[in-house]
Amino acid sequence: MTDYAIYDVFTGTALAGNPLAVVFGADHYSDAQMQAIAREFNLSETVFVLTPENPAHSARLRIFTTARELPFAGHPTVGAAIAVAGRRLGGEVPANGMDMVQMLEEAIGPVRCAVRISPDGAGFAEFDLPRLSRQLEAEIAPADIGVALGLDPHEIGFENHRVSLWSAGVPFVLVPVHDLAAAAKAECSAAEWERVAPMGDGHLAFAYVYCRGGVNHTSSFHARMFAPGDGMPEDPATGSAAAALSGAIHHFDGLTEGNHALVIEQGVEMGRPSLIHLHIDCAGTEVSHVRIGGKAVRVAEGKLLV
Known part of the structure; x- marks a missing residue:
């Protein structure tokens, strides 16, 4: 036993x-x-x-x-x-x-x-x-990603954040959306996702939808993760996705030198609210160290x- x-x-x-x-x-x-x-x-x-x-x-x-x-x-x-x-x-x-x-x-x-x-x-x-997030080369059509996630083109992207592929060991298509309403609207079609999603690190990338803010006033970002090909229609908290997101945050937000303490909420739409603590340390213009906790x-x- x-x-x-x-x-x-x-x-x-x-x-x-x-x-x-x-x-x-x-x-x-x-x-x-x-x-x-x-x-x-x-x-x-x-x-x-x-x-x-x-x-x-x-x-x-x-x-x-x-x-x-x-x-x-x-x-x-x-x-x-x-x-x-x-x-x-x-x-x-x-x-x-x-x-x-x-x-x-x-x-x-x-x-x-x-x-x-x-x-x-x-x-x-x-x-x-154990491995810092890195952006992977991929041809990603935001319109196709939107169809797979049930999102309209105008709902995808905010500020200078754009759809991109990142991995810190597990690959994710990071899909920035305009607001909480767009995030709540997302639904992943397994068949469509398999058709349009890129490969990364030898595996089909998962879908990670995110926007700024959150239901919780302490949250820096609100997120949802879909992995229908791995038997997860939706995941209530995904540390490996937060790890991938750290690279995109640094890339799109131009983080400056020092420590950046962030909180990512996930699982709200599933009734299983989660809080992931993300610390990004930058030395000069480069990420030197990332920690995830909860x-x-x-x-x-x-x-x-x-």
């Missing part, structure tokens, strides 16, 4: 955010078994915690959607970091909380995470991007009998 837990990630409130299955002690599972277990949980992602290859590291992670393995993803990194830290403490959390630093091995490379475990049960984790809360636990 193998222990597992379900966490709601990028939220401090149960039954909000993005649910994640965390399977502990998963060294004995084959690739096929991990994929089958991910399909069984039927969540956007399931993360398997294995013994690290480097004994100085905290854990090795393998991340699966219901359709395939991912080299990197944000909400599994945040959720697994908090889950691994909580197990290490064995539930004995000091009254003032506990801070720790973890190094997690993912297919994309080592990922450094700072974790804070709170006695109220919600944790917070922030990780350094809360997570455990909502269930159990044992796999396979």
